[in-house]
Amino acid sequence: MDFDLTMVNWARAQFAFTAMYHWIFVPLTLGLSFLCAFFESIYVRTGSKEWKSITKFWMTLFGINFAIGVATGIILEFQFGTNWSNYSWIVGDIFGAPLAIEGLFAFFLEATFFAVMFFGWNRVSKKFHLFSTWMVAIGSNLSAVWILVANGWMQHPVGMAFNPETARFEMQNFFEVVFNPVAVSKFVHTSSSGFLFASLFVLTISCWYLIKGRHLQMARRSIIVASVFGLLSSSFVAFSGDESAYAVAQKQPMKLAAIEGLYKGEAKAGIVAAGILRSDKQPGDGQDPFLVKIKIPFMLSLLANRSFTSFVPGIDDLVYGNEEQGIESTASKITKGKTAVNDLAAFKQAQKENNLPKAALALARFKENQDYMGYGYLDAPEEAVPPVAIPYYAFHIMVALGTFFPVLFAAFLFYAIKNSLTRKSLKKYLLPLGLISGFLGLMAQESGWVVAEVGRQPWAIYGLLPVKASTTTLSAGNVQMTFFMFFVVFTLLLAAEISIMLKQISIGPEGGPLK
Amino acid sequence: MINLDYATLQQLWWIITSIVGALFLFLNLVQGGQTLLWQVAKTDLEKTLVITSLGRKWEMPFTTLVLFGGALFAAFPKFYATSFGGAYWVWMLILFSFIIQAVSYEYRKKPNNFLGSSVYELFLFINGSVGVLLIGAAIGTFYTGSNFTLDLYNSVTWDYTLWGVNLRGLEAAFSLFNLSLGIFLVFNARVLGAQYLLNSIDLSSTPDLESRLRKHTWNSFLIALPFLIYVVSSILFMKGFNVDDAGIVSLVSSKYLSNLLAMPHLLILLVIGILLVLYGVLLSTFKGSYKGIWFSGLGTIFVGLVVLCLPAFNNTAFYPSKLDLQSSLTIYNASSSHYTLTIMTYVAIGIPFVLGYVVYVWKLMDSKKLTKEDVTNEESY
Numbered sequence: 001m002d003f004d005l006t007m008v009n010w011a012r013a014q015f016a017f018t019a020m021y022h023w024i025f026v027p028l029t030l031g032l033s034f035l036c037a038f039f040e041s042i043y044v045r046t047g048s049k050e051w052k053s054i055t056k057f058w059m060t061l062f063g064i065n066f067a068i069g070v071a072t073g074i075i076l077e078f079q080f081g082t083n084w085s086n087y088s089w090i091v092g093d094i095f096g097a098p099l100a101i102e103g104l105f106a107f108f109l110e111a112t113f114f115a116v117m118f119f120g121w122n123r124v125s126k127k128f129h130l131f132s133t134w135m136v137a138i139g140s141n142l143s144a145v146w147i148l149v150a151n152g153w154m155q156h157p158v159g160m161a162f163n164p165e166t167a168r169f170e171m172q173n174f175f176e177v178v179f180n181p182v183a184v185s186k187f188v189h190t191s192s193s194g195f196l197f198a199s200l201f202v203l204t205i206s207c208w209y210l211i212k213g214r215h216l217q218m219a220r221r222s223i224i225v226a227s228v229f230g231l232l233s234s235s236f237v238a239f240s241g242d243e244s245a246y247a248v249a250q251k252q253p254m255k256l257a258a259i260e261g262l263y264k265g266e267a268k269a270g271i272v273a274a275g276i277l278r279s280d281k282q283p284g285d286g287q288d289p290f291l292v293k294i295k296i297p298f299m300l301s302l303l304a305n306r307s308f309t310s311f312v313p314g315i316d317d318l319v320y321g322n323e324e325q326g327i328e329s330t331a332s333k334i335t336k337g338k339t340a341v342n343d344l345a346a347f348k349q350a351q352k353e354n355n356l357p358k359a360a361l362a363l364a365r366f367k368e369n370q371d372y373m374g375y376g377y378l379d380a381p382e383e384a385v386p387p388v389a390i391p392y393y394a395f396h397i398m399v400a401l402g403t404f405f406p407v408l409f410a411a412f413l414f415y416a417i418k419n420s421l422t423r424k425s426l427k428k429y430l431l432p433l434g435l436i437s438g439f440l441g442l443m444a445q446e447s448g449w450v451v452a453e454v455g456r457q458p459w460a461i462y463g464l465l466p467v468k469a470s471t472t473t474l475s476a477g478n479v480q481m482t483f484f485m486f487f488v489v490f491t492l493l494l495a496a497e498i499s500i501m502l503k504q505i506s507i508g509p510e511g512g513p514l515k
Numbered sequence: 516m517i518n519l520d521y522a523t524l525q526q527l528w529w530i531i532t533s534i535v536g537a538l539f540l541f542l543n544l545v546q547g548g549q550t551l552l553w554q555v556a557k558t559d560l561e562k563t564l565v566i567t568s569l570g571r572k573w574e575m576p577f578t579t580l581v582l583f584g585g586a587l588f589a590a591f592p593k594f595y596a597t598s599f600g601g602a603y604w605v606w607m608l609i610l611f612s613f614i615i616q617a618v619s620y621e622y623r624k625k626p627n628n629f630l631g632s633s634v635y636e637l638f639l640f641i642n643g644s645v646g647v648l649l650i651g652a653a654i655g656t657f658y659t660g661s662n663f664t665l666d667l668y669n670s671v672t673w674d675y676t677l678w679g680v681n682l683r684g685l686e687a688a689f690s691l692f693n694l695s696l697g698i699f700l701v702f703n704a705r706v707l708g709a710q711y712l713l714n715s716i717d718l719s720s721t722p723d724l725e726s727r728l729r730k731h732t733w734n735s736f737l738i739a740l741p742f743l744i745y746v747v748s749s750i751l752f753m754k755g756f757n758v759d760d761a762g763i764v765s766l767v768s769s770k771y772l773s774n775l776l777a778m779p780h781l782l783i784l785l786v787i788g789i790l791l792v793l794y795g796v797l798l799s800t801f802k803g804s805y806k807g808i809w810f811s812g813l814g815t816i817f818v819g820l821v822v823l824c825l826p827a828f829n830n831t832a833f834y835p836s837k838l839d840l841q842s843s844l845t846i847y848n849a850s851s852s853h854y855t856l857t858i859m860t861y862v863a864i865g866i867p868f869v870l871g872y873v874v875y876v877w878k879l880m881d882s883k884k885l886t887k888e889d890v891t892n893e894e895s896y
Contacts, residue, residue: 063621064621064622064625066621067617067618067620067621067622068617068618070574070577070617071613071614071615071616071617071618072614074577074580074581074610074613074614074617075610075614077581077584077585077588078584078599078606078610080588080595080599081584081588081595081596081598081599081600081606082599082600082603082606082607083600084600085595085596085597085599085600085601085670085671086596086600086668086670088588088592088595088596088599088600089592089593089595089596089597089669089670092588092589092592092593092595092596092851093592093851093852093855094855095588096585096587096588096589096590096592096595096851096855097589097855097858097859097862099584099585099588099589100582100585100586100588100589100590100859100862101585101589101862102585103578103581103582103584103585103586104582104585104862104865104866104869105865105869107578107581107582108578108582108869108873110574110578111574111575111577111578112872112873112876112877113876114574115571115572115574115876115880116876116879116880119567119571119880120880122889122892123879123880123882123883124879124880128879132876163852166852167667167668167669168592168669170851170852170854170855171851171852171854171855171858172854174854174858345667348667348668349667352667472600472601472603472671473600473670473671473672473673474600474603474683475681478603478604478683482607485607485611486614489611489614489615492629492630493614493618495629496618496622496628496629496630497618497622499627499628499629500622500625500626500627500628500629502627503625503626503627504625507626
């Protein structure tokens, strides 16, 4: 089979680029919407003007961020059709549903109540306004539910079967798709990490005020709410992160091996806490993949299989097979896959010629190997291995930062409650750390998606449909042009967003400084 | 329990999708309003009133477009794959015009907005003009056909070259019919935009704005009218893509006329729709009424429904290929499986609920007209 790899890679780049841009804004929307709802709830309960001012300040920043989140989001939905039309056809029967449900139940909730949130202060009652703010928060997070159901299904396709008549996958069980264990842990992990990131964002801006000696009261109050929210979210992030890793180990063993740099599988496997990969390492070359590493014994086996002594397969086992552990080699899967692809072609051709006995025969042969069909598009066993270094480093950055954040929240909460945030020693160490924490949060966010998406290469639908067989038949030039079109516009919009955001932060809450 | 047969579900889902599409055409009042900004608002106050009024609704057409795409993906994935992947450029440019719209309301008046407010206003204009025009051109291809072939695996190949370049869908805008439909939609959106603004703003302090809005309702209608007449008369006489009992697609004379006669309810809907638009325009222009939008709006929804349903029912291919007639898409060969359509029908039970709260909040927010005091009171875009 011939694939235009230049086009495939540009389409990949466009998806990666637009998704990563979109993800700068989305986690902030997920978390800041709830923080705004918290702030406003306190205002409605206490009736205090200061809390109203705090609410409105954070809402302004929320609105600026929300607009660009919407702008960068629309392209993602339609990109499946424009750049990945084979994908859209082959799995549209399953994949389209969550996107439609997202539009109907989440986006309208957000869009409708967003207008009330921003323009309803003098038009609706206090209570209805608060209700609207909560609805925006719920709507944003509902949209995350459905898009992660869709993504979770790509990572671990369930609830469907291949229909040779239509040559596509068709849904068999909607509830299996929705309650896919990968999707559930993904949603909890992603949305709670969004809450965490938004809390860091609040921390960053509040620290800036504290360092500048402005709006001290607002900064302190914001820090208290954000630290509590951040701490709670951190525990969810940790719990669901463990759950996600377990799901990856069970459903995507190659991804787990890649994020751990594990080439030779082992029982009682240790987890790499930190380490530097050898750059020229290839599967099956027998070299130690690490130049240096610190390993914690038994922990990978525990993480992957919930047992200290269990066997965790490495990349070499998965590519070249491991008879002892009953792991089939990728080469064997490819052979079966190619047979399946050919039998399907024979079936379609016989159908076209209206040769029914021949079609029945081809179909029967196809069914023997149909589970391997996706492998039939791969050319070499090594193609089944993702680019190890990228998910490996991304994973370790994410985990390290995720471990650090709760400590940071705890420290801020402690000093905020003691009302000693402006103490001189804190200004020197803690506040600057808080100031950069938002950027660290963003880094952790993007790293998480790099782990999820680069780690599952070369698959669009894990084990079933490789990325290169998912694209539109389109010359690379078209995709290049749209890539640069979006690159220029998104970058201009990002520059505008940052510039506006900085200005609003420097203006601060309306009604002058709060003492 | 929903226990409908496959064909009924396929028809039902085309109707649901068409309703969403028709609602989108009505909500294009926001896009129409965006193109009016220069002509109707001469002072800063007028401009702020217009932008703020539109800005409270901009997410509605945007979200409806996203839902339209999602519904097509879920219910007619083959159309989604064929059209978006095939007619690549027309869709990419439409999307592009919505991307630049999405930030413009929020960023236009904010200090340090990097591009300057006139650039954001230009973005709004592009969205309202080029965006809507191309949407019309894309819908026009339901009647005029496209240039694609599908292989045994339904993978789309597009072939229309001009000066050695494969235009990938952009050629849709070169057909007189498609272009006319696009221009009609642009000016109809302007009619709706002007009528909406008449309804939503308290114009007592800005009488000039009011008279300009009334004038532009009429002017835009006059421009839209000949294009509408051309589109409707073309539809009555043009050849259409018929599907026979064996599933063979062929070009048949006056196909859409015979569809209208075979489905008289669509004919009635079309006539009522056009009359409602006209009535609304007359109310807004000559009667000093502020309620014209509701009549023209409903009329637009009816006309939109007819435009989307006429080429899909009565054994017609709704997304025909000129290049290879047998690659043409019908609602029966392009749909999701029976199971998925059933599930989606359960989902669709939620539509009235969503529509309910959208209307409730819309009424709540618009029960008091937008005043000068509102926009000077920092609640503006």
